[in-house]
Amino acid sequence: MATPSLWRQRNFLLVLGGEVVNNIGDWLLAVALPAYVYTETGSGTATAAIALLELAVSIVFGPHAGALVDRWDLRRTVIASNAAQAVTLLPLLAVDGDRIWPAWIVAVVQGVIREVNNPASFALVPRVVAAEDLTTANAINGGAGSICRLVGAPLGGIAVAAGGLPAVVWADGTTFLVVAVTTWFVRGADTGPAVQPPAGTGGEPDAVDGREHGSGVRAGWRIVRRNPALRGQLVVQTIAAFGFAMFPVLFIAFVVDVLGGDEATIGIIRGMAALGGIGAALLVGKKARRVDPVWLMAAGFAGLGTVAFVFVNVSHATTALWLYLVLFALSGLPNITSEIGSTGATQRLCPSAVLGRFQGISSALGAAAALAATAATGVLVDHMPVRILLNVQAAVYVSAGVAAWLLVARRRTDVAADATVAA
Template identity: 35%
Template sequence: MRNLWEVLARRRDYRLVLGAGLVSLTGDWILRIGLAFHVYALTGSTLASGGLLLASFLPLVLLGSPAGVFVDRWDRRRTMVVTNLLHALVLLPLLLVRDGDTLWLIYLVILAQSCLQQFFRPAEQSLIPALVEAPQLVTANSLNSQANDISRLVGAGAGGILAAAGGLPLLALVDAATYLIAMTFLLGVRHRPERVKAERVGGVRVAVRGIKGEWVEGIGVCLSGPALRLVFVFGLVTGVGEGVMSTLFAPFVSAELGGDGTAYGLITSSQAVGGIAGGLIAAAVGSRFPAAKLWGFGAVAFGLIDLALFLYPLFWKGLAPAFACMIVVGVPGAFMVAGLMTVIQRLTDDASRGRVFGALFATEGLAVLVGIVGAGALGDVVGIIPLLVVQGLGFSIGGVVVLSRLRILTPAPAEPVPAVV
């Protein structure tokens, strides 16, 4: 509890970054849910709705890793400020969408927002270690995880209501307002590191060569040791599982549990409840344990609970266990994410951290796409439950491997960061 109080009460810059993330993520969920509702209402096509997913994933796969080069070159606070401002501006074309003929504007906006996000996420994760002391990293990452769940719970509910009340213009304006509020928070951050790596002379060709060299150097860092290689393999395996889960969970609820669309929505959103509780617990006590252990034990427990969720319909029918499992799984999920993010931040130095996070997010995005395609192709052939079981096994086995490699995942402690109230 002491670390939780220290982070929230004494780390002013971190509070501002956390608040900015909470506000903007809530806006993201409002827009995401509302857009899915609006696109389907305009077209009546599930293919058109699926295009939203494609538009959001392509920049992650193609731009995620190169974007990390610029995150390492630029001031990260300034990068987050500018991307929030640009997020608000690129939402304006949504005000012009009237019918199916202007649907392309929605895809263009989603594509642009996803491109901006590839700069924001690595910048945020790379900035956090500079705002808190090393022993407080688990607490800070746990609070970030909790903010994600709170924003999903609030934004998902508000998105449907706002879409019905004011349509796409209201969704766009509300989301833009959240980005501007988040930008205001970030402008108050006082942390100003000195970091200038960009080429100043030599022309465009030299600058491009420098960027390419730094990108290659960043990939080398990602593959440079067994610890980071383990991080990337874990991301690949669990990313495929998440793609399978996102594709087959709705059919699972319908075909195996006998639930309807309302049940699916409630079961899915119930994980956020456990995530909020788990994030609070991890923030309060997580700093007492090595981050790698939080990651490993969290992954094992997460996978085992998922396996219980996917297998219980073979023995008992009903929706109650599904709700219970989805709530409970949020707790080890919060520990797993907090531990994993902390391990990565401690394994990397400030000069390369953005490239490592950018490459990891791109790797996970590619793995999710592989899981989505694989589940769509094999779902009717192999069956829903067997494929979902693979997802649970991936997390559990991955967690066991992490626990067997604790020695390589624990670097020397870093210097403390002065507190700013």
């Protein structure tokens, strides 16, 4: 039976609006806080500590946060976590050039809350969208995410430059409160706990449909471990996280050392990916019902690696800026395609009862991979040609696409039908 257009579904629009505002707030803080710390202290170590603390939170707390999400009402969790994020920004008002430590505390606390909010927001979408509309919904979210990047990152720089951290606190805090309010208006969808253990039972998980009495991390991991496609999905996401984490340092070195650019050039080129991402979301969204998300994921990663190969190696022939603007815009197409496919594949493959825990485990593994990639890249970039390292990074993307085909597409059993959807 045909479902109403997503643009006419009230709950989806509320969730989408909340995610858009939340993502703008995340980008705002991600840009503003490190920028403020660096400009006030001049210390790369103090600035890097923010990113390292956030990665450590993901590694340590991510799986446990996912387990909590599976036991809690998703709507209430999103409301509470956004309200908590707004309140816990307040210590930033005490930060100045001589007192940076509150910024580190805020980074840790925000990271902990984010590890709860992100899987809850992710798991909420299949509760308000019909299974056949999930890929379309993910495409819309992907395009919205690119817009958030275009809006949120500049806002972070403008806010901290114009009003310091107080302006950041009030602007970012407002975004979190807006999300809490929009989510509060979600009605009629079953957003209750995915796991409801009977009293007095230890319970063993059912590896087929994901319904089990154990609601902890270990019970969730047993379900994931028994499902070959879910194991493969974790491998794919971890490989991709490694590749993405290699990029920032290598990209900066490439633009400065090979293209002869500066800070403005770096920003202009990177911004083009968001424009390409918007176009990709529109294109994929139109074909979403007829395209398997697992194949979108595989093709997206393989395509991203292919564009990356061209991006770095064409520099042997020319360093004309316009060409790199075009290539980076083109990279937005496979990048967003892989994101839409990854999200849809996870929603389709993962039982709803362990969706939060799967996201938590994936977050932890991805953070560990990102930490390793960042450390390795930081060392190697001073001792190896940047073109070689960027070719390695492109190969990592392609390997993620190959892994998606070998480890997910050929092993999968869709379980999206067990999700509860409200029209």
